[in-house]
Amino acid sequence: MPRRLGPPLRHTATEGSKQLNIKLSTVEISVFKHATESMEKVREALLNLFPPEDRKRVEGELKYEWLEGVYGNPIVLIRVKVRPPLSERLVRRIADGLPKEDKNYLAITLNRRLNGDTLYVRLDKEAAYLGSFNVRERGDVIKLAIKLTRRGRNRREVEEFLREVGLIE
Numbered sequence: 001m002p003r004r005l006g007p008p009l010r011h012t013a014t015e016g017s018k019q020l021n022i023k024l025s026t027v028e029i030s031v032f033k034h035a036t037e038s039m040e041k042v043r044e045a046l047l048n049l050f051p052p053e054d055r056k057r058v059e060g061e062l063k064y065e066w067l068e069g070v071y072g073n074p075i076v077l078i079r080v081k082v083r084p085p086l087s088e089r090l091v092r093r094i095a096d097g098l099p100k101e102d103k104n105y106l107a108i109t110l111n112r113r114l115n116g117d118t119l120y121v122r123l124d125k126e127a128a129y130l131g132s133f134n135v136r137e138r139g140d141v142i143k144l145a146i147k148l149t150r151r152g153r154n155r156r157e158v159e160e161f162l163r164e165v166g167l168i169e
Contacts, residue, residue, distance in 0.1 A: 022161040025147040027087040033076040045129035051089050095166030097133040107168035119146040
């Protein structure tokens with residue numbers, strides 16, 4: 001039986017006379033499978049981001065796009081887009097697994113990661129395959145676009161929400 005990992009990810013604050021609501025919306029995940037990699041291992045790295053009880057469902061929603069690299073090498077782009085409550089469980093799992101140093105790094109680099117209502121995070125693909133989460137800027141990564149729904153454009157409220165979720169310190 002699936003277990004609930006906590007209350008829905010929502011932050012409500014009052015600023016002056018208006019109320020600002022921030023909620024987690026969708027999370028779009030993408031990862032490249034290069035010619036030298038095993039499709040099964042890359043798929044497993046992506047699925048390891050999710051709680052075990054959600055992996056079968058997510059596996060059925062994976063989309064594959066076959067591409068060609070600069071030198072003619074075959075590349076497969078694997079993508080999935082999840083909505084609440086699945087996106088909430090995903091973000092909680094990642095937040096729980098991130099080391100404190102990575103959460104601090106996300107907080108320090110938040111300005112360049114936040115574009116409108118979307119937070120961009122890259123995770124180490126090999127670490128995810130091995131069952132741990134580490135922020136990585138370049139190289140072999142799993143890309144996440146975490147979309148928030150909010151009224152207003154108050155960055156401080158977004159930071160507070162991300163602290164409550166556990167993504168930043």
